[in-house]
Amino acid sequence: MPEPNTFESLLRNDITFPAFSDLPDENDVDPTYYDEGPYRFSPRRHWCFLGEIVDSYGLCRVLLRVKDKEGQVVTIGLYTDDRGQALAPHMKEGHTVAVLYGEQHGFMDMTVGIRVEEPSVIRIIPCSLEQLLKASDDVAARNLSGQSKCCGSCGKEENTSGNKHLRLCSRCKQASYCGEVCQKKAWADGHKAECKALVWVKWFAARNWGVFNGYFDF
Ligand SMILES: [Zn+2]
Ligand SMILES: [Zn+2]
Numbered sequence: 001m002p003e004p005n006t007f008e009s010l011l012r013n014d015i016t017f018p019a020f021s022d023l024p025d026e027n028d029v030d031p032t033y034y035d036e037g038p039y040r041f042s043p044r045r046h047w048c049f050l051g052e053i054v055d056s057y058g059l060c061r062v063l064l065r066v067k068d069k070e071g072q073v074v075t076i077g078l079y080t081d082d083r084g085q086a087l088a089p090h091m092k093e094g095h096t097v098a099v100l101y102g103e104q105h106g107f108m109d110m111t112v113g114i115r116v117e118e119p120s121v122i123r124i125i126p127c128s129l130e131q132l133l134k135a136s137d138d139v140a141a142r143n144l145s146g147q148s149k150c151c152g153s154c155g156k157e158e159n160t161s162g163n164k165h166l167r168l169c170s171r172c173k174q175a176s177y178c179g180e181v182c183q184k185k186a187w188a189d190g191h192k193a194e195c196k197a198l199v200w201v202k203w204f205a206a207r208n209w210g211v212f213n214g215y216f217d218f
Contacts, residue, residue: 011136011201016209017050019070026103036147046209046216049102049114051076052129056091058084061173066097069129075113077105082119090124096132098123098200100216120217127197133196139205148175151193153182172198 011017015032024030034041051066052071062084064076076097078084100121102114116122125132142148149158151166151173158166164174167183172195178181187195207216 006159010140010205011050011133012140013209014069015045015188016047017069017204018047019068020049020051020074020104020112020114021070023049023102023104024048026105026115037207041214043101043215045212046207048204048209049099050096050129051099052096053091053093053124055093063086064089064091064097067129069133075107075109075111076122077115078122078194079114079115079117080119080122085124086119087124090126092124092126094128096125096127096129098125098218101217118217123218125196125200127193127200131193131197132200134137134205135174135194135201139198139201142174142194150177151176151182153189156182159186169195171195174202 014022018040024033029036029041031137033043033045033047035044049068051074053064054067055065057063058064060083062078064078065073066076067073072136076099078087080086096190099114102121104112105115106112107115127135146167150156156178165178166178169175169183169191175186175191175195175198177186
């Protein structure tokens with residue numbers, strides 16, 4: 001279960017999903033994210049950086065330019081064994097990069113950003129950061145108000161429509177519809193992209209970010 005005090009805000013939570021300026025610096029022990037132990041420092045919680053791709057470049061190594069929640073554009077350098085080639089097909093402008101345990105890094109060319117060494121901490125989510133945050137708000141609202149009572153396409157209410165149960169989208173389990181016609185219409189009208197965002201929000205929401213007992217990976 002997610003931690004109760006941040007449950008409503010999900011991806012808007014600035015400690016779990018910090019903007020670049022709030023990430024720990026790799027040369028410091030940030031007490032928000034690390035405990036200083038007797039031998040070495042260890043994470044005290046989980047966190048994930050989110051940034052939307054605005055550009056990518058680099059010939060032998062992929063470098064992504066991403067814009068974070070606060071609008072700051074930073075570099076993500078892929079220092080994985082394959083230098084980011086596996087991710088290359090998903091690198092589209094407007095898609096969102098998620099980096100678990102990202103830390104502020106100063107690159108040789110004087111830009112700042114995040115250096116990624118493990119392929120398991122980075123994913124590209126095929127929707128914009130805005131879509132992802134909106135999906136997060138939708139999930140948070142649903143968590144507060146309970147099951148939606150209206151068809152996500154025509155708006156028909158569950159009580160008055162004659163249909164006792166709205167059908168839930170089987171992928172995101174978030175959107176609900178009065179029937180197949182409305183479901184198909186909503187999919188064509190944009191739920192396809194929204195659905196992917198919702199599935200990712202649920203992946204994030206299903207984890208307890210406040211307690212560290214081993215690293216998460218994608
Ligand atoms: Zn409907
Ligand atoms: Zn869906």
